[in-house]
Amino acid sequence: MLEIKDLSKRYGETVALSGATIAFRAGTVHTILGENGSGKSTLVKLLSGIVQPDGGTVTLDGRGFSGRGPSDFQAAGFATVFQEVLIAPDRTVTDNILLGLDGLVHRKVPREKRRETAAAALSRFAVTEVPLDAPAGQVPLAAQQLIVLARAVVRRPRILILDEVTAALDYADRESVFRLMRQLAAEGSLLLFITHRMDEVMSLSDRISILRGGKVVRSEDKGVSTPAELLKAMAPQTAEELSHA
Numbered sequence: 189m190l191e192i193k194d195l196s197k198r199y200g201e202t203v204a205l206s207g208a209t210i211a212f213r214a215g216t217v218h219t220i221l222g223e224n225g226s227g228k229s230t231l232v233k234l235l236s237g238i239v240q241p242d243g244g245t246v247t248l249d250g251r252g253f254s255g256r257g258p259s260d261f262q263a264a265g266f267a268t269v270f271q272e273v274l275i276a277p278d279r280t281v282t283d284n285i286l287l288g289l290d291g292l293v294h295r296k297v298p299r300e301k302r303r304e305t306a307a308a309a310l311s312r313f314a315v316t317e318v319p320l321d322a323p324a325g326q327v328p329l330a331a332q333q334l335i336v337l338a339r340a341v342v343r344r345p346r347i348l349i350l351d352e353v354t355a356a357l358d359y360a361d362r363e364s365v366f367r368l369m370r371q372l373a374a375e376g377s378l379l380l381f382i383t384h385r386m387d388e389v390m391s392l393s394d395r396i397s398i399l400r401g402g403k404v405v406r407s408e409d410k411g412v413s414t415p416a417e418l419l420k421a422m423a424p425q426t427a428e429e430l431s432h433a
């Protein structure tokens with residue numbers, strides 16, 4: 189469904205991503221695992237149209253995809269939830285969720301359907317109650333994280349990219365987001381899940397790719413390697429230190 193080939197990105201002297209090649213299948217949770225600085229966020233930004241690659245290709249449904257900006261990626265069915273919580277603080281929770289459907293200037297969802305649509309998106313996974321009419325900037329950070337998740341979900345994306353999104357959530361919401369991820373994959377979406385938490389990797393993934401120093405060092409189905417082997421591929425030094433601890 190989605191393939192990246194030899195994708196590269198430099199920032200000045202820093203090689204953030206170097207010749208990354210990964211094939212992603214529809215209907216799977218595909219985890220990208222890597223230490224800080226391994227290139228995960230760069231990959232996410234490249235697959236959201238926020239930064240442009242220096243080289244390499246993105247292929248969608250067998251055809252070269254030459255999306256240049258975020259709106260091209262959105263139109264093709266990509267939705268990304270970034271690590272940083274991006275909300276319009278003075279607008280209501282409902283408006284913030286429907287930013288996923290509204291145009292920048294015109295509201296596409298009619299007034300009488302707005303609350304209902306936002307509530308339906310949240311109810312797919314949020315355990316915590318989020319006040320729909322409150323300014324989004326006034327709700328707690330964990331609730332803001334639920335808002336940005338709902339904003340992505342409301343668009344029914346074919347490819348949903350979640351970049352370390354669960355850190356701010358409490359246990360019940362986190363478990364519920366995981367259930368939704370499995371459900372969306374079962375419905376045929378591709379879930380790209382970025383994390384460095386091994387427990388989440390082992391419980392959620394169908395497939396795992398490991399980034400180290402901007403390179404894809406491994407891509408395999410879950411179950412092929414043990415967590416210890418994955419850790420070794422992700423962070424050889426840490427694995428070595430732990431083995432002597």
Ligand SMILES: Nc1ncnc2c1ncn2[C@@H]1O[C@H](COP(=O)(O)OP(=O)(O)OP(=O)(O)O)[C@@H](O)[C@H]1O
Pocket residue numbers: 199202203204205222223224225226227228229230231
């Ligand atoms: N805008 C930028 N300017 C300069 N260097 C950058 C920029 N963005 C990322 N880098 C560098 O590129 C490399 C990969 O960074 P990236 O953020 O993709 O890694 P990451 O695996 O997502 O890390 P983290 O988990 O900390 O977000 C790092 O060395 C980082 O310092």
